Amino acid sequence: MNLGLRDPAWLTYAQMFGAARWQCDLRNVVVFTILFLVVAIGVGLLLALLLDRRLIGCGFFRNVFLFPYALSFIVTGVAWRWIFNPEAGVNLLFNAFGINHLLATVGAPPLKPGWITDPSVLLPINDLLGKVFPAANDLAVQIGIPVALIPVVIAASWQLSGFAMAMYIAGLSVVPHELREAARIDGANEWQVYTRVVIPQLKPVTFSLVIILGHISLKIFDLVFAMTGAGPGFATDVPGIFVFEQTFKAIRYNTGAAASIVMLVLVAIVIIPYLWRTLGRVR
Amino acid sequence: MRASSVRFFGAGMPRSIADWANLGALCFFLLVFLMPLYLMVVTGLKDASNVSLSSMWNLPTYLSGGGFSEAWKRLWPSMVNSLFMTIPATIISAVLGAVNGYVFSKCKFKGSNLLFIAFAFGMFIPYQSIIIPLVKFLQTINLYGTVLGLIAVHVVYGIPITAMLFRNFFDTLPNELIEAAKIDGATLLDALLRIMLPLAKPAFVVTGIYQFTNIWNDFLFGVTIVPNPKAQPITVALNNLSGSFSVDWNVVMAGAVIAALPTALIYIFLGKFFVRGMLAGSVKG
Numbered sequence: 001m002n003l004g005l006r007d008p009a010w011l012t013y014a015q016m017f018g019a020a021r022w023q024c025d026l027r028n029v030v031v032f033t034i035l036f037l038v039v040a041i042g043v044g045l046l047l048a049l050l051l052d053r054r055l056i057g058c059g060f061f062r063n064v065f066l067f068p069y070a071l072s073f074i075v076t077g078v079a080w081r082w083i084f085n086p087e088a089g090v091n092l093l094f095n096a097f098g099i100n101h102l103l104a105t106v107g108a109p110p111l112k113p114g115w116i117t118d119p120s121v122l123l124p125i126n127d128l129l130g131k132v133f134p135a136a137n138d139l140a141v142q143i144g145i146p147v148a149l150i151p152v153v154i155a156a157s158w159q160l161s162g163f164a165m166a167m168y169i170a171g172l173s174v175v176p177h178e179l180r181e182a183a184r185i186d187g188a189n190e191w192q193v194y195t196r197v198v199i200p201q202l203k204p205v206t207f208s209l210v211i212i213l214g215h216i217s218l219k220i221f222d223l224v225f226a227m228t229g230a231g232p233g234f235a236t237d238v239p240g241i242f243v244f245e246q247t248f249k250a251i252r253y254n255t256g257a258a259a260s261i262v263m264l265v266l267v268a269i270v271i272i273p274y275l276w277r278t279l280g281r282v283r
Numbered sequence: 284m285r286a287s288s289v290r291f292f293g294a295g296m297p298r299s300i301a302d303w304a305n306l307g308a309l310c311f312f313l314l315v316f317l318m319p320l321y322l323m324v325v326t327g328l329k330d331a332s333n334v335s336l337s338s339m340w341n342l343p344t345y346l347s348g349g350g351f352s353e354a355w356k357r358l359w360p361s362m363v364n365s366l367f368m369t370i371p372a373t374i375i376s377a378v379l380g381a382v383n384g385y386v387f388s389k390c391k392f393k394g395s396n397l398l399f400i401a402f403a404f405g406m407f408i409p410y411q412s413i414i415i416p417l418v419k420f421l422q423t424i425n426l427y428g429t430v431l432g433l434i435a436v437h438v439v440y441g442i443p444i445t446a447m448l449f450r451n452f453f454d455t456l457p458n459e460l461i462e463a464a465k466i467d468g469a470t471l472l473d474a475l476l477r478i479m480l481p482l483a484k485p486a487f488v489v490t491g492i493y494q495f496t497n498i499w500n501d502f503l504f505g506v507t508i509v510p511n512p513k514a515q516p517i518t519v520a521l522n523n524l525s526g527s528f529s530v531d532w533n534v535v536m537a538g539a540v541i542a543a544l545p546t547a548l549i550y551i552f553l554g555k556f557f558v559r560g561m562l563a564g565s566v567k568g
Contacts, residue, residue: 244411
């Protein structure tokens with residue numbers, strides 16, 4: 001192995017950041033993280049609140065919602081890859097539930113998304129970015145929401161919204177019932193009790209979830225690898241896959257190492273302040 | 284009357300429209316969450332001739348072993364590899380975690396909190412970030428490509444989380460236990476072996492389940508540290524099964540069920556401990 005420094009020393013990084021694939025990866029991981037956080041935390045909160053009324057069977061519902069968390073990302077990826085096969089899976093359900101029939105009666109084409117095979121990018125914002133940061137005009141890729149990434153967000157949320165739900169249930173259990181009673185006595189309706197009293201009390205849980213799920217999504221690898229791989233036109237490529245393929249398939253250790261350091265820095269930026277906050281105080 | 288006491292006596296039955304809507308929403312999510320599991324099991328039970336894209340949601344038209352016998356035949360060697368990797372790694376890392384957690388909880392020293400934060404950060408380091416030096420190092424000490432190497436890596440990566448789980452547990456035990464033992468002439472090590480460890484059985488269960496699930500479900504270390512397909516863990520074998528070009532979906536889905544079974548059974552039968560480890564692992568200091 002040649003261990004001499006390159007000239008200039010940051011040449012590997014410069015080449016990597018100039019490459020379209022790495023730009024795709026950074027776009028994908030940011031878009032994925034945002035969508036995944038919104039869906040997983042939103043669904044988790046909704047499930048926890050639905051279960052909070054302790055209706056019949058709530059233990060069973062809770063156990064089922066958390067079950068995917070016990071599975072391997074590979075199992076999840078393998079199963080969801082088939083569900084989002086454009087020739088089968090959910091697209092068949094559109095027929096079965098009569099959605100396509102309904103569309104046909106109003107003269108619209110049937111709903112048949114390409115899902116994980118669709119290379120297109122929704123809502124491109126390159127022009128807008130270019131106006132704010134002139135450097136964005138040099139980007140080699142379209143910045144937007146890659147369609148093929150959406151099924152991956154759904155699969156990841158299926159696996160991890162149960163975790164968000166469990167955290168919220170733990171958080172709800174320490175919101176005193178007296179607080180809600182007091183709000184009701186003061187004339188708040190059920191909606192206000194939740195939006196004004198209960199959910200604000202859950203802020204620390206939401207904060208923890210953003211950090212924990214956010215760092216999982218910055219590191220995401222297995223799920224995408226098993227479900228779509230790099231995807232059509234790198235639409236679902238992420239840094240985790242990039243490092244793996246550069247290092248072990250292309251045997252470009254320098255590029256793989258540079259990308260892995262970027263991953264480490266991203267995770268450290270998210271995690272270190274959090275650890276400092278939650279563990280650093282004198283106990 | 285306290286709300287919690289009401290719930291046990293029939294208050295769980297829906298009584299208002301809002302309750303019924305609530306229950307309906309839960310049932311909707313139940314269907315969504317069960318859908319992939321249904322697909323895995325049902326497809327796995329179909330014979331190759333019975334699997335087609337257009338009928339993928341249908342139940343099998345006749346009962347048979349489906350893809351399970353073929354999947355079992357192709358996956359069981361890697362199932363054995365996974366067991367040989369996961370069980371020793373789980374036990375060793377739980378023991379290490381007990382010792383580390385004990386020191387962090389009961390033998391505080393100057394800077395121990397800072398050291399603990401550094402420990403905890405280890406839990407979050409992306410596997411990719413250390414994989415190149417790790418492979419180099421394993422090659423140097425001749426553990427590259429072996430199950431022993433995988434065990435060592437999982438034990439080391441488990442140090443932060445196991446230390447944290449045990450520290451949290453030992454924090455709930457009173458320091459007086461150790462003070463009393465010291466007065467009776469015991470060393471810190473005696474106190475650990477004679478007093479703390481026997482009390483720490485629940486922590487061992489929680490840590491054991493946490494580590495078993497994590498190590499069983501790992502993919503990246505398996506695929507990079509052990510290039511020989513005969514020695515790879517089950518997650519890698521499952522991915523290879525689905526990655527080949529002519530995909531027998533019934534075999535792949537049956538394989539997914541088989542690979543998921545050990546952690547799924549743990550979740551079903553030891554769910555309480557599973558959840559405890561999961562919540563503690565989310566760093567609630």
